[in-house]
Amino acid sequence: MTTMPKKPKLTRETIVEAAIELIESEGLDSLSTRALGNRLGVQAMSLYHHVESKDVLLDLITARLATMIEFGDHTGNWRCELEAVSRSYIDIARRYPRSFPLLAARRFNTPETLPVLERILSIFRRAGLPPAGTAASFRILGYYLNGAGLTEGATIEAERRTDFHLQDSGFLEGFPVSGETVAHLALPNLSGIFEKGLEVILDSIEDEIRLTRVNRPHSV
Amino acid sequence: MTTMPKKPKLTRETIVEAAIELIESEGLDSLSTRALGNRLGVQAMSLYHHVESKDVLLDLITARLATMIEFGDHTGNWRCELEAVSRSYIDIARRYPRSFPLLAARRFNTPETLPVLERILSIFRRAGLPPAGTAASFRILGYYLNGAGLTEGATIEAERRTDFHLQDSGFLEGFPVSGETVAHLALPNLSGIFEKGLEVILDSIEDEIRLTRVNRPHSV
DNA sequence: CCGAATTGCCTTACACCGTAAGGATAATCC
DNA sequence: GGATTATCCTTACGGTGTAAGGCAATTCGG
Numbered sequence: 001m002t003t004m005p006k007k008p009k010l011t012r013e014t015i016v017e018a019a020i021e022l023i024e025s026e027g028l029d030s031l032s033t034r035a036l037g038n039r040l041g042v043q044a045m046s047l048y049h050h051v052e053s054k055d056v057l058l059d060l061i062t063a064r065l066a067t068m069i070e071f072g073d074h075t076g077n078w079r080c081e082l083e084a085v086s087r088s089y090i091d092i093a094r095r096y097p098r099s100f101p102l103l104a105a106r107r108f109n110t111p112e113t114l115p116v117l118e119r120i121l122s123i124f125r126r127a128g129l130p131p132a133g134t135a136a137s138f139r140i141l142g143y144y145l146n147g148a149g150l151t152e153g154a155t156i157e158a159e160r161r162t163d164f165h166l167q168d169s170g171f172l173e174g175f176p177v178s179g180e181t182v183a184h185l186a187l188p189n190l191s192g193i194f195e196k197g198l199e200v201i202l203d204s205i206e207d208e209i210r211l212t213r214v215n216r217p218h219s220v
Numbered sequence: 221m222t223t224m225p226k227k228p229k230l231t232r233e234t235i236v237e238a239a240i241e242l243i244e245s246e247g248l249d250s251l252s253t254r255a256l257g258n259r260l261g262v263q264a265m266s267l268y269h270h271v272e273s274k275d276v277l278l279d280l281i282t283a284r285l286a287t288m289i290e291f292g293d294h295t296g297n298w299r300c301e302l303e304a305v306s307r308s309y310i311d312i313a314r315r316y317p318r319s320f321p322l323l324a325a326r327r328f329n330t331p332e333t334l335p336v337l338e339r340i341l342s343i344f345r346r347a348g349l350p351p352a353g354t355a356a357s358f359r360i361l362g363y364y365l366n367g368a369g370l371t372e373g374a375t376i377e378a379e380r381r382t383d384f385h386l387q388d389s390g391f392l393e394g395f396p397v398s399g400e401t402v403a404h405l406a407l408p409n410l411s412g413i414f415e416k417g418l419e420v421i422l423d424s425i426e427d428e429i430r431l432t433r434v435n436r437p438h439s440v
Numbered sequence: 441c442c443g444a445a446t447t448g449c450c451t452t453a454c455a456c457c458g459t460a461a462g463g464a465t466a467a468t469c470c
Numbered sequence: 471g472g473a474t475t476a477t478c479c480t481t482a483c484g485g486t487g488t489a490a491g492g493c494a495a496t497t498c499g500g
Binding site for chain 1: 321324325326327329330331334335337338341342345351352354355356358359360362363364365366367368370371374378386389391392395397398400401403404405409410412413416417420421424
């Protein structure tokens with residue numbers, strides 16, 4: 001049945017891993033089948049025996065990033081668990097700023113990512129939220145995390161660049177409020193801002209749960 | 221000096237307008253210089269006399285979308301103003317779901333977009349927040365709005381598709397929590413969720429402003 | 441009023457992209 | 471040891487962004 005002729009140089013995993021490395025070092029636009037093959041010591045078309053298309057490759061990258069989400073200890077404290085998931089998620093954006101847009105843009109609806117979705121949604125459900133409340137709170141938190149990840153990633157990218165920095169471009173002339181604000185939008189400030197916004201959203205989820213308990217004390 | 225030989229068929233504005241139409245009808249990936257030229261009855265290279273490169277074109281599209289933000293009446297009520305800006309922003313995502321990712325990914329640091337940034341930041345400042353607080357609140361709200369816009373746009377896109385719908389794909393088998401939640405994540409529910417999250421964030425800004433007033437009652 | 445200059449659009453060309461089709465090689469099984 | 475089959479390669483096609491240069495129409499200087 002499972003004959004295995006010729007020892008393989010390539011696997012799905014090594015391809016995905018190399019693709020992420022390539023994106024991080026050269027940028028998302030520079031991920032081409034030829035460049036990726038080159039990095040793996042292989043011709044472009046060889047990749048197609050392991051991955052059906054570039055679009056599927058992007059899905060696999062998304063899945064690889066999604067499964068990096070760490071859930072921490074299963075404490076039974078939903079707030080700690082959501083905090084852990086959220087920090088783990090933003091950490092992915094910080095470590096893979098150029099790949100993160102894939103994670104933010106694509107849904108968690110592949111077989112590889114659904115288990116992750118399931119675990120996250122379960123935290124909300126165990127916290128006492130009904131399906132509708134779970135959907136709402138999940139979306140709101142997700143909006144925030146994706147936006148934060150994208151912006152932090154873009155900021156990392158922008159501050160790495162040497163060719164253009166808004167601060168000394170002169171563009172800010174005539175925009176005094178922007179001028180006095182940009183310094184506070186720099187990378188070192190963003191983690192504090194992230195934590196602050198995260199607490200705001202978790203507080204609101206806490207309110208929602210309390211409200212649910214009052215109105216439907218015994219249902220789940 | 222400014223001789224004007226030959227009446228032009230093309231202007232920057234018509235090019236940008238056509239590009240947005242093309243993206244919305246065919247998708248972001250289908251925006252090519254040749255396709256765009258074709259839509260304008262012109263060869264691809266003719267565009268380059270008006271726009272330096274495709275990247276600049278994307279910047280112009282971003283600026284065009286950004287300037288669609290409506291600020292409503294200048295009431296002096298910061299909360300109403302931020303609500304108006306936020307709703308106007310998500311409206312852009314809903315009307316231009318396939319172009320919106322450009323707006324979410326690119327910064328407001330071109331000459332065309334800076335006036336918009338300035339007006340938005342001014343709302344926070346006039347509300348009584350110092351520069352650092354302005355930066356934080358602006359970012360948090362921005363994270364939320366960008367995430368919401370992206371997800372709503374992606375949802376619109378996904379529900380338009382006929383080839384794949386998660387609900388009847390069978391993928392959800394074995395993921396009961398996801399299964400009972402997806403229905404609540406459908407497009408009709410998203411506007412309610414958006415409003416809810418928006419109020420949460422505006423409430424937190426209100427708290428922040430109040431706190432600022434207490435600690436530094438007379439400074440701006 | 442006519443040549444010169446300039447602008448707006450076009451033609452051609454190049455390197456790169458994703459990928460369809462089919463070929464060569466080497467490890468395994470019967 | 472011959473057939474099978476998984477892996478990788480070669481070639482080729484139509485698409486991409488865009489650099490270089492050409493040509494025609496309009497306006498200006500004389």
